[in-house]
Amino acid sequence: MRSKKINIIIIGAGASGAAAAWNLSEGENKNKFKITCLEQGPLLNKNSYSFNQNKWEIYKNKKFHIDPNVRKLKSDYPINDKDSPISISNFNAVGGSTILYSGHFPRFHPSDFKTKTLDNVGDDWPINYKDLEPYYDTNDKIMKVSGLLGDPAYPSMKYLFPPIPLEPAGELIGRSFNKLGWHWWPSYSALFKEKKNRENFTRSTVNVSYWPEALRNGVKLKTNSRVIKIITDDKKNAKGVIYINRIKKKKFLKANIIILACSGIGTPRILLNSKNKKFPKGLANSSGLVGKNLMLHPLGYVEGKFTKFLASFRGPTGCCIASQEFYETKKKEKFKRGYTMQILRGSGPLETAMQLKKFNKLKFGKSFLKEFFGYYGKTISIAIICEDLPEKNNFVELDYKNCDSSAMPGLKIHYKLSDNSKKMLVHGILRAKKVLKLAGAKKITAFGPVKHAGWHIMGTTKMGEDKKKSVVNQYGQTHDIKNLVIVDSSIFVTSSGVNIASTLQALALKITDHIKKFPEKYTI
Helix, strand or coil: CCCCCEEEEEECCCHHHHHHHHHHCCCCCHHHEEEEEECCCCCCCHHHCHHHCCCHHHHHCCCCCCCHHHHCCCCCCCEECCCCCCCECCCCCCCHHHHCCCCECCCCCHHHHCHHHHHCCCCCCCCCHHHHHHHHHHHHHHCCCECCCCCCCCCCCCCCECCCCCHHHHHHHHHHHHHHCCCCEECCECEEEECCEEEEEEECCCCCCCHHHHHHCCCEEECCCEEEEEEECCCCCEEEEEEECCCCCEEEEECCEEEECCHHHHHHHHHHHCCCCCCCCCCCCCCCCCCCCCECCCEEEEEEECCCCCCCCCCCCCCCEEECCCCCCCCCCCCCCCEEEEEECCCCHHHHHHHHHHCCCCCCCCCHHHHHHCCCCCEEEEEEEECCCCCCCCEEEEEEEEECCCCCEEEEEECCCCHHHHHHHHHHHHHHHHHHHHHCCCEEEEECCCCCCECCCECCCCECCCCCCCCECCCCEECCCCCEEECCHHHCCCCCCCCCHHHHHHHHHHHHHHHHHCHHHCCC
């Protein structure tokens, strides 16, 4: 007699949800599972993405704007971040924020998992770099990560595609770092060249990496299906979800295992909205930490203007080089942990003009072209990506006054920069200015934190061994509900000083590997 399949629901079809769906549908145990992924947004044709359009800068500021409060699509939900110095950026569709990201794809450092032991800040993760290393390797291969082997800032890596050319601007800044004797390395980038188009790089969204294979493996993907609540039974197990389908009808879908992959704000939103008599504070929230310890990566911005034309707009915007000279704690500094200096490529013509207009450096009239070409292709920018330490007073909560198109409450963000982050920003901005000045910049502009920079959202369902001080264990399994699992960046214990996509996908692969090997530990 054929054994009954285990029904698994994955909520969210972005970076972590796609990796989870693919992994569960692969290998010897794949026939044990019936996998359904529910995504509140649509499945878009990849040719419609902003970066695949000739008028990409126009689409980037409208339909594909990073701020959901600006886009206001049916699949979005309101986020009240007016009192936060950093606004939230996300995208709700199959592919999630990989549809918007620059493709910058570094890993965490080994020290990021042991900040309490090393620096007496934050907490140690219950896992370490070596635990994730094989999953980093697998993910790099699937996401077609480009880079250069031998980076002294990391343990050895595998499977890297050839690095993206630095172009004149990157080479110039590289020489400046060399003069200072500071670390720098070509960007690790989820970008690749297709055989049919050798001139341009294709961004590796999960829609072209993980999802095609997952769908071929039999994963069922339900789009425009917003989960509003997870339902529990009398024994405090999760038994299924209520979702609103594309024609705005409420549906119930039963499951043996439920996996949340909705981002650092989307996941606590569902958990808090699923409160009931047995879980009055929200699901998996006996610790009171669901929504707490929000981390966002405060960002500093430093731009140097050069007299020489550098064609600095050539190549993918966020993927030039990165310096991690100040990544680890240094005793002589007044802050703990550190930051990455990410060297950016210049923006396109429309964005350049808009930024110049915003800062009163460009006026319409006879001198327009002269002023414009005084900047276009002649600027190099450096982003300071600061490690954000976890703090309970930085949190998200349901906003019942602002609901989405399904009448589900939106979110309110409570977030302030710590003194540690402020000191780190100042330090990073001063060091970036030094690099640009040495490179020959004639004028330097700097500010921070950047308002529209809340791409990396972490910490709101913390991982840990003590159920009183965390929400999930090292396998993503919630302490309170055996068959409820979280695989996104909300389970991060600390934030690192780099883009989080690589690590959250490696975590999703590791966690789903454990489910494949020991499904009996999760099922009811």
